[in-house]
Amino acid sequence: MGELGEVPNQLQSFRVQDAKCYCCNHSHIHPHSGESLPCDRQLVYETFKKWWSAGAEEGSEQHLERFNTLVRQRVAPKVARGLGIALPFHYVVYMAVFCMVPWLSDFIALWAETRDHRAAVSMWSLRHFIAWGIVGVALLFALRMCVWLWKLGSRIEKRLDSRWCAVFIVAPLSFFGVCALWLPIGISLAATPEDNPLPVFLFIAAIAITALVWRAPKWQEPLPSKQPSPHVFQRKEDNATFSI
Template sequence: MVFLTQPDLKQEGIAGLGAFVKSSDKLVVLWSSRYFTRLHFLMLSYYLALEFSGEKVEQRNPLSFSPWRFIGISAGIVSLSMMLLPIVNYFGMSLLDDIEQLPTRVQNFRMEESQCTCCSNNHKDPQTGLKVMCDRELVYQSLKDIYHGGEGEGGEELEQFNQLVRKTLGPKVLWRAGARATFLPLRYVTCIVMVSNLPLLSDLIWHISQGPETPLVGMELFIWCMHLILQWLQPLSAMLFSMEFSIQGLGAGCIFCLAFC
C-alpha cells in the first residue's frame, strides 16, 4: 500500500514495490481504461515481467462492467421478489386474519362447543368402522376429578374451566400471539418499521463514510456519528409508537360505536 498523503511513507512504499511483488503469489489486474496510464501500475507490471512468467497474472473483468453486473444482479433480485411477494402476502394476510379472530374466540370459548375427533366421526374408527370410546367424556371426567375430586354430581367444572381459559390462559396466549392493540407481535411491527426505513440507512452510511466537514478525532468523532445514528432512529421510534397508539384509538372507536350505535 502506497500512502499518497505522507511523503515519507509514500517514498518507502514506492521503494518497496519490488519486494512486495516478489512476496506475492500472483498479480490481480483490475483493468480499466486508465490502467496503462498510471505510473504505479506500470511499475508493478514491469517488476512482474522481470521476475515471473505471465501465468501469475490474473485479470478480472474490466471495472466498467461492475455497474452492469450490479444492474443485472439487482434486476434478478427484483424479479425474484416480485414472484415471491404475492405468496408472502397471501400467507401474511391469512396469519393476520387468524390473529384478528383470536380475541373473539378466546372470549367466547366454551368447552361444550369444542370439537372432538371421535364425536365428528360418530364414535367410530374411520378405517375399521369399530366403535371407539368418547374422548369428550374422558375429558369431562378428568375435569370433574380436578375440581371436585371425582365426588358428587358436578356440572360446574365446565364453566370453571371456561372461565380459566378466558381470564387466565387467554390473555397470555393473546399477548404471545400479538393479538393486542396492533393485532401484530411487537417483533413484526419492529421489522415493518425497520424495512420501511432501510433506504435512509444508505444515506446514513454515506454521511458517516464522508466524515464531518471539520476533522474530528476520538470522542468528538464518536459523538458526531452517534448524532447521525440517533437522527436515523428517531423516525423509527415515532413510527413504532404511532402504529401502537393509532390502532389503539381505532379499536376504542370501534368499541364505542358498537356500544352506542
C-alpha cells in the first residue's frame, strides 16, 4: 500500500526523459554474447517524433514534452482514481458468499427437523439464519475496513519509521472493529430466548452499517497535476532498465 501511495506523486513529476534503459546501461552491447544492442530509448523517441512533431527542429524535445503532458492529463488521473477502489465489490461479495455456502446445509437441516409451525418457530428460523449470515456480513465489513487500515498503517510506518509499530497499532483496530459488529449479535443470540427479535434488529443494523461503509467516500490521494513540468532537465545517464 505504501508503494501504491507513491504512484500519484510519481505521475505528477513524470518525464519520459528520465526513463532509463537496459541497452544504454550496457553500452549497447549484450553482456553475454557481445552482440550489438539497438537503443530502446532512441526507438521510442523516434516513434514519438513521428506521431507529434515530424517537422520539428533537430534537437527539439517538443514531442517528448507533449507525451509528458498526455501522461499527466489523461493517464495519471485515471490511474489515481483507480487506486482509490482497492477492492472490487462484486468479487468481495462472491468470496463472502462462497465462504458461507458450506454451512448453509447445517441451517437447512435444523430448519427441516423442526415440526412446530408457531410464530416462535419463525423467529427461531430467523435467529439461526442470522447465526449463519453474520459471517458474510462481518467479512464484507472487515475487508472494506482493512483497506482504510492498510493506508493508515502505511502512513504510520512512514511517520514512525517502524513497520512493527504500524502492525501493533493497526491489527488491534481491525480486531476490535469486527468485534464491534459481530459481538452484539452473538451475545444477543446467546442471552435472549428463541422468540426474542432483538438479534434480527441488530442484524439489520449490521447490514446497514456495512452498506454505509462500502458507500463511504473513497480515501485516496489528490490527483496528479495536469500541468506539464515547467523545467526541462538535461537527459540523465542511462544506467538502469528502461521503464515508462
